[in-house]
Amino acid sequence: MPHPVTDDPEYDLAVIGAGPAGLAGAVAAAELGLSVALLDASSQPGGQFYRHPAPALGATRPEALHHDWATFTALRRRLADSTATLLAGHHVWTVVRAEARDLWDVHAVTGADGDRDRPVRVRARAVLLATGAYERHLPFPGWTVPGVVGAGGAQAMLKSGLVLPGLRASPAGARPGAGARVVVAGSGPLLLAVAATLAAAGARVPAVVEASGYLGYARHPRTLAANPHKVAEAARHGAALLRHGVRLRTRSAVTRVHGSDRVEAVTVSRLDRDWRPVRGSGRRIACDALAVGFGLVPQLDLATGLGCATRRARDGSHLLDLDAQQETSVPGIWAAGETGGIGGVELALTEGELAGRAIAARLGGRAAAGGSGRGRALRRRRARMRAFAAVMAAVHAPGAGWSRWLDDTTDVCRCEEVGAGRIREAATAFGARDARTVKLLTRAGMGWCQGRMCGTAVACLAAEGREQGPPPAPERRPLAVPVRLDALAALTGTAASDPGEPEEHAAGEDSTGG
Amino acid sequence: MARDRSPAERVGAVPDPAFEITFDGRPLVALPGQSLAAALWAAGILAWRTTRVGGRPRGAFCGIGHCFDCLATVNGAPNRRACLVPARPGDAVTTQEGHGHAAPGDR
Structure with missing residues (x-):
């Protein structure tokens, strides 16, 4: 009813x-x-x-x-x-x-x-x-293991629920919340903030792993000088991390998570300028959880x-x-x-x-x-x-080489459990050139989250090895959140108007801004 | 700065009385105002769903209701986002298998 x-x-x-x-x-x-x-x-x-x-x-x-x-x-x-x-x-x-x-x-x-x-x-x-x-996510082997959480997600759970990821079940009476080892990885300024907050709340942070370098900021001295609050913010987080003994590794990424039912360790590899992992550079870091994100x-x-x-x-x-x-x-x-x-x-x-x-x-x-x-x-x-x-x-834009750390069995689409191999096959053998066609062929991006978690990765994989074609239009999701059928049924006649095509989509190409 | 401070100590939390919920029949302590996912994390539990295809364990990932990895069966109702649903006294959370619509005991 x-x-x-x-x-x-x-x-x-x-x-x-x-x-x-x-x-x-x-x-x-x-x-x-x-x-x-x-x-x-x-x-x-x-x-x-x-x-x-x-x-x-x-x-x-x-x-x-x-x-x-x-x-x-x-x-x-x-x-x-x-x-x-x-x-x-x-x-x-x-x-x-x-x-x-x-x-x-x-x-x-x-x-x-x-x-x-x-x-x-x-x-x-x-x-x-x-x-x-x-949060933008890029997949890597093991990123679906429980204990791998979004960097923003870890912070959200901490800020609202006062909990840390990766705690071990503790005997009754033990103080909850302290002691989990959480590696923080990905790219973007949020990582420093997340690591500082987690450390302040009792987590041990063995490493912060940033795929870009921070030198990119130094190429824009005037913009930095005009935004002293941003510089101060970075310095504040940096000081907090030093105080907690957190090691910052730049030009590096988590390229594998170890553990099947929960995180036991991660492998951190050095990256070249295009984010291709450097062979033989992998180092294993023991941890209970990984908080990861590649910007917003x-x-x-x-x-x-x-x-x-x-x-x-x-x-x-x-x-x-x-x-x-x-x-x-x-x-x-x-x-x-x-x-x-x-x-x-x-x-x-x-x-x-x-x-x-x-x-x-x-x-x-x-x-x-x-x-x-x-x-x-x-x-x-x-x-x-x-x-x-x-x-x-620009500093934290994902480098094109990130997909080299995938193996064919890495689930790219978490919802529909579609591996990187099937997505590459859709692109190379079946000619899919964009995330939408890959979705129709493989179901990647068709699940509960509607491609929010895998959209960036699927678009990158579909475009791999091609001349740069027209940039893809933004994802369209007619329902921004899941809606029960009875809620839709209750709307008879009120929401039937056609929202129309967005300009960019209709034009089939992109404006040049940015 | 104290290194082993818990999040609750850090913010000087003086919560309302804790209560019990269950996860797959096992009793856990939850605090009022916590989401089910937060209560499960606090008890050291990271997975409360198995995937439809591979039967792999999953739990909270995005933490803000976008990814749907944290779907759980709550008091018999499947597909509830544990990171959004607040814990209530006596809640029975059970591991959701696949789409969550299998008959009870049907494996």
């Missing part, structure tokens, strides 16, 4: 995602007089960066696992003091144009995992997409479903193409934070505020306090931090 769709009242603005960008945007717009609904899948605001324990865990010092916690608590206070409505536990699965002109319908399923409760529709005059990012990828499912134009970043990922006001190519749909390029928390806060102010100006809210001076300062800060983000994407 389908539950009826619950209609919330109509809002000026629906903000999707209550991380730094969404919070800043919602607060700015609400303070300028707009009625705002802020939707987030989690039970609490904060997103991934400000993820924190549920109240029942009674954390008296949540700031101990966070940098700049005061920024979050100030935003949370302003949100509570504003007229904005926080809709927690709302998993938005699609946004469509309403029948009425100039209105948008935001459809969500509710509950802890979106599986049990009523479907909801929120109608608004404008939508701010602040859907953040998810913007989460664009809702945006591409709406037909918002995208462009390519220097690391190959797709970003939303935004104007100076943070508006997408679809009028009325705005975006802020990682969806426009992976830039970190300060950039997300800046873009969120800019978007909130611009939307208020468009929809006839009050004039922004601080007027154009504040706007100018925010735009300057955005330009400075976007320049740093571009350097970061």
Whole structure:
């Protein structure tokens, strides 16, 4: 029996995602007089960066696992003091144009995992997409062994659940949480933060393994000088790692995990400039868990479903193409934070505020306090931090040689258990040139996660050994989260409009940005 | 800085009273506010699913509800994302085999 769709009242603005960008945007717009609904899948605001324990865990010092916690608590206070409505536990699965002109319908399923409760529709005059990012993964032999976890995932489980991966079952009364050995590996600035947080929480971190070098940053001295907070952040993490005796290995990668039912050790190999493992350089490191990730990828499912134009970043990922006001190519749909390029928390806060102010100006809210001076300062800060983000994407862009560490039996698609050999066969023997064709031939990317975990790897393998063809369009996922059939059935007639083709997809080629 | 501080000590956690859940019939202690995956990790358990094709063990991977590797059978209902579902007193988590829809005892 389908539950009826619950209609919330109509809002000026629906903000999707209550991380730094969404919070800043919602607060700015609400303070300028707009009625705002802020939707987030989690039970609490904060997103991934400000993820924190549920109240029942009674954390008296949540700031101990966070940098700049005061920024979050100030935003949370302003949100509570504003007229904005926080809709927690709302998993938005699609946004469509309403029948009425100039209105948008935001459809969500509710509950802890979106599986049990009523479907909801929120109608608004404008939508701010602040859907953040998810972690980019590259497969390697043994990456499906229990105890191999996402670097961001390890941090998320620690920040919200106060647990570490790879603990051994301890006798009753033993102090839980301390002592697991966690190797941190992959590429990107998140690794240092994750390693520092894990070490601070009692994990032993035998090594941080970074596939790139840090020298790439040194080629952009002016961008570094303009972003002293980023340099300070890296220094802070570096100092924390030194204090905990953590060894940093650059130009190296975990090329094999040992253990069948749980992680027992990893092999770390040196990489050449293109990330090809150097023969004979493998060294075994004993550990209980591996936290691994290769940077972040913007989460664009809702945006591409709406037909918002995208462009390519220097690391190959797709970003939303935004104007100076943070508006997408679809009028009325705005975006802020990682969806426009992976830039970190300060950039997300800046873009969120800019978007909130611009939307208020468009929809006839009050004039922004601080007027154009504040706007100018925010735009300057955005330009400075976007320049740093571009350097970061280039420094940590996956090298083409990473696939040399795969063997044919390595599962690339975790959901459908499709090995690298079958994907290469689809590309070489059956002529698949892109992730979509590989998916149709092998089922890689067709499972539960809809290619979020394997998408980068499948696209790389499909393109291996070819002349550079047209770059692939971003993945389209008409349902951004799994939706039960009864939730769909409850929508008869409300969500049938065609979202249209995204510009990039329709054009069959990419704009040159990035 | 103390090296062997646990995460809970680090944040000065004073949780509400702990309660019991079970994993494949074995009792575990969970804290209110923890996800099922967090409670399982705290007990040293990393795998609570076997894959459909290879029958390989899996547990939490992405930790934020995206990868679906952490699917578990909770109180008889399969395919719950253990990293998102909060632990409740008396929850019975069982290893999910394959798609989780096999009849009980059917191997």
